[in-house]
Amino acid sequence: MAPQLESYYKAIDGLTDTFIDRLAEAVAIPSISAEEARRPDVVKMGHWLKSQLETLGASMEARELGKRPGKEHLTLPPAIIGRYPAKKDESKRTILVYGHYDVQPAEKSDGWNTEPFKLSVDSKGRMYGRGSTDDKGPVLGWVNAIQAHQKAGIEFPVNLLMCFEGMEEYGSEGLDDFIIAECKPGKFFEDADAVCISDNYWLGTEKPCLTYGLRGCSYYSIEISGPGQDLHSGVYGGTAQEPMTDLVRVMGGLVDTNGTILIPGIKDLVAPVTDDEQALYKNIAFEMSNLYESIGSETGIFPDKERTLMGRWRYPSLSIHGVEGAFSAPGAKTVIPAKVIGKFSIRTVPNMEPDDVDKLVYAHVEKAFAGLKSKNTLKVSLQHSGKWWVASPKHWNFTAAAKAVEKVWGVKPDLTREGGSIPVTLTFEQATGKNVLLLPMGSSTDAAHSINEKLDKKNYIEGIKLLGSYLHYVAEEPMSVA
């Protein structure tokens, strides 16, 4: 069973320094998609990645995605797409992999202990640098897997299709349409048999996982307005109805302290938990101390692991994010804001249809506001919504990945979901009609999006072994299960 893996692993161990150097080179390019001034670095990073793969014999293209909507002076960085081997082997499965080469903003002065755009490896093998784990390490995982196959002199087990974007940290502008177009018959991604995305993290630090579900998100605004302009509370307090008074009263009826959503009907949209499913949660490597450590307090809702994980993955939640238009600075300003916009979002799960959620939200908010008998004006609206995603973890794509994890890490992976959304996942599923697997490389302590982002050397090197092994097990899975 996958007998060539040992020589593949040996090649990786021999190339360790090369792979770390490659990651250092990537981290040194500050490809921050959110900052206009860094756009040339984002583009540079895309071309650097393309040339790394071309050097290894892949057939690569940089596809322009046009201008940035609303900022027509800014060209979007290209999607770097490719195929390896350059010529398709019709006898092999085709796996489409996705990653992103842009990164979150970072400045040393934000509180980094090291230069964010210089990879710094400490004595414990922690490799610090912006993008190390999100998502340059995983993207280079595929590059390195190709190189290690060549060094080991073993045949690449599948046709690899690649899709690397440069705007993920800024809303993946332009990507959805591109993916949908390229998955059509006759186009670049048409022959993908399955999809693998490496852009998330283990649930903890010790045990790998495969991720088969994500919650969706529907984001709402409640706008309440009355006066023509902001008023002084000394002059008008007690004579004018105040939009902020109405807003807190309406928002106070959305959710309670223990996270119970108070909007009638929401609960009824949630798929019932089966016994099988319930049993899954018991064995997942997760402790309440993991939660407390990551939130930095013991202010959790549930005292036990199962309900906590289900609260994160399996049930909807409602968070109130803030208020636009009210006084938000430090200090004491005696303003009556004329128009305030409360923001909240609902994390959605199967089988909540976004349209049904919208209807229940609107009805509840409108009824609550009507109950106030206010002369102010209410507008409740959806800002955006992304649907939840759940894949079948019994598909060969997952089976192959599970075998690879067991081979490389010596344990069966946890099957997990995530509470947040990775919108491209659903796009790939819908555009290809194929199974999508989330196969993380980094661990929960990697601090993606924070200061001192890192990727452990062990996760990087074993991760390269994992990605290659996954492809070998994919090749071995019976074709009939497709």
Next chain:
Amino acid sequence: MAPQLESYYKAIDGLTDTFIDRLAEAVAIPSISAEEARRPDVVKMGHWLKSQLETLGASMEARELGKRPGKEHLTLPPAIIGRYPAKKDESKRTILVYGHYDVQPAEKSDGWNTEPFKLSVDSKGRMYGRGSTDDKGPVLGWVNAIQAHQKAGIEFPVNLLMCFEGMEEYGSEGLDDFIIAECKPGKFFEDADAVCISDNYWLGTEKPCLTYGLRGCSYYSIEISGPGQDLHSGVYGGTAQEPMTDLVRVMGGLVDTNGTILIPGIKDLVAPVTDDEQALYKNIAFEMSNLYESIGSETGIFPDKERTLMGRWRYPSLSIHGVEGAFSAPGAKTVIPAKVIGKFSIRTVPNMEPDDVDKLVYAHVEKAFAGLKSKNTLKVSLQHSGKWWVASPKHWNFTAAAKAVEKVWGVKPDLTREGGSIPVTLTFEQATGKNVLLLPMGSSTDAAHSINEKLDKKNYIEGIKLLGSYLHYVAEEPMSVA
């Protein structure tokens, strides 16, 4: 009765151009106390004012108030104090007048139709410019009154003590201690018999008023915290208790849409309205259309004038100003804020003792939060409080002012209160132990603190007549009533 007034008025009419030029010169100095870079202009304005008065023979001093607390590199602008005539006439009453020579910030780009620091008089006699009505016009009213007496060749009827500050629009830093010290025996203001402040506005545009009451203000923060840092709602929504959820639930129980304060016990602190008092409201020149015009909508609480005016002046009100620490920008951010601070204030009236109000607020907020059974942490605190002020409108200080209004404007003034606070009023009352009168020059449409601030030429010129007449009637009031 005050037979010299006719020649005084004639002198004013003859000096109209001089007085407008003087206002133009004052407006041209951008003495913005809130902007550090403008500090030299504030100081320049103080010295300009001092020299104007010295030229007229007043004895003036520029008193340094020290460094700005917390900004030790910034010297506070001086208090410009003085006496006219330079030598006290022991046979006359002594009136202490207050005004401020600093102004609110202004930029043409804020939406001004004219240059804010160039006085622009239109065909209807509206004199536009920052500080025209707040408070350079009224301050120059005293200067001009002195000059007109000299031109008319009539004796100044009282000893005038002057106190002009340069930090009013930025919290009157340093002034309270100065006033208290200078009202002590042997000090500059020790012999004031009454105080007159001209720094507020008529209730409408047609009828002058004398103001005898101001509401106080107690400003509170409700801080609720839980997580050690902001969390992502995808990952932690449904597993962690959210401070913002608790905050909106607590704030939702403070006040209702019609302004009724829901904090038990507050109502009981309010002095009952007497029949006499009730009757006062009926004749005040105020229409509901004035309210609707000034708030820019018809979202008032009460449909009638009496309850609206009492809501503004006579009863407490509670306004929720905003939330610090939550998401307040446009757009959609999926954050769970770790610590949020809700801000609200209560406008207070007789006989609400600030300490009693604090106790009721704390008890109510703590009880509401306890009812949530949240693991988050609550801190409720007072940011600052200023007490309400009510003077006796039967004092000779008011009687004299009422006669002056009737003489100059041909109508008896409305006796009004104001909903906002002018903290220096209470300071003067407490420091001198004497009656304080608020004698406005400008009208309700002057747009103090807004774009296109103006003072009507008529209000300025008749206002100079009014200030001088007031001093003459003060001189005629029987001494026994003091």
